[in-house]
Amino acid sequence: MYGLIGKINAIQGQRDVLISILMEGVQDLQGCLSYIVARDRSDPNGIWITEVWQDQASHQASLSLPSVQDAIARGRSLITGFGERYETNPAGGLGLISI
């Protein structure tokens, strides 16, 4: 499995709009086992996305999907930058979708 933990910084006041965009179409991501979008509790503009994919290739492939490209295009103007980013190899746990 391949995992990503990453922070996105939203324009002030636009965090929830950006979160909505980030959660669109998540059901259709092939090879995606978990994808959770969360508000940082201490940073009012911070968003965390934690992802688990079957493998790195399925994550890479998702970036080419028209729905993802469209979400990126609409979300870009609401983002001031990217924060921390960690790549992982998930071992297991609770909440991974069976595919």
Added chain:
Amino acid sequence: MYGLIGKINAIQGQRDVLISILMEGVQDLQGCLSYIVARDRSDPNGIWITEVWQDQASHQASLSLPSVQDAIARGRSLITGFGERYETNPAGGLGLISI
């Protein structure tokens, strides 16, 4: 919802043993919607745990469970320290268990 993203640093060579302990009994955690244990890809001793709970109280309550206390007791000697820790309010996504 209440979320945690945290890093644990294992003693060299003991990461997979610690991961096994961390994943024990995860099925029995009341109010836990997601709990994923992952290896850091760039730090050979690093473990990331990403958690989503129904609320902060259910996370707090889990720490008192005998099974969790037992895991903490056995895992403690394999840990050199704790790294980054972020608290979140998850908004949604894919892979959250329905309870």
